[in-house]
Ligand code: C2E
Ligand code: MG
């Protein structure tokens with residue numbers, strides 16, 4: 001590639017950089033506008049008992065319908081929001097919206113299930129994070145015993161002592177905690193005995209790799225056992241097919257999420273399921 005580009009390599013590289021930079025600036029102002037324009041919504045994906053298919057919880061996942069560009073994935077705009085200092089605002093909106101939704105579902109007589117929200121590392125480290133969580137719980141009338149916070153494995157590794165303290169406080173409030181994307185962080189697993197967590201969510205990449213032999217079946221088995229050893233419930237992410245479900249059921253995985261049971265759904269469709 002470098003050769004065919006010849007001497008234009010650096011120019012090409014610089015052009016790409018500045019395009020990326022412009023894209024970032026553009027998205028920054030778009031993210032700010034998205035709140036005013038009400039372009040963000042939440043979808044909810046059921047978490048299901050491996051043996052009974054009973055819904056035990058739902059995970060709130062942010063959606064952005066951009067006025068001009070259409071749907072933009074959170075995997076793209078969340079990291080940008082983190083960089084430009086917008087993540088706290090997004091995170092607060094997500095938490096508040098999810099709590100209000102739980103209360104609405106309760107009012108319409110739906111059976112209560114745990115609502116999980118994703119929290120980025122940056123948010124957990126902000127000094128007023130706990131205060132904001134408490135405020136939102138009060139404002140919305142949310143029952144914290146039905147609130148779960150998902151934290152990605154990578155994010156809990158810095159500021160360990162402070163992280164543990166915050167996590168303990170969340171637990172004292174009644175909130176449950178998950179390690180998300182488990183197995184993808186390049187970290188020691190020592191934190192499993194230190195952190196006050198309830199659930200391990202095995203990253204979907206491992207389930208995808210089950211298809212092409214490799215050692216990934218063994219890795220999944222080991223992760224389930226590891227979770228159970230530490231008294232945690234284990235959730236498999238990204239279950240798309242029946243035989244994968246059979247596999248994790250055999251290995252005594254507790255819960256799963258994935259297109260095989262359901263894609264993330266609108267609040268109304270979730271309500272229908274919870275009323276049944
Ligand atoms: P995550 O928390 O690990 O969420 C799981 C992702 O996998 C979701 O993508 C979900 O739609 C997708 N998924 C679920 N089941 C399947 C399946 O069977 N097959 C496949 N191929 N995918 C499946 P989504 O909604 O695009 O979110 C991507 C990531 O963005 C999330 O990963 C999470 O890290 C982040 N994210 C989403 N919403 C929020 C939010 O409100 N706040 C923060 N901080 N991060 C969020
Ligand atoms: Mg998650």
Ligand code: MG
Nearest residue numbers: 180181203237
């Ligand atoms: Mg995940």
Ligand code: MG
Nearest residue numbers: 152180181203
């Ligand atoms: Mg993820």
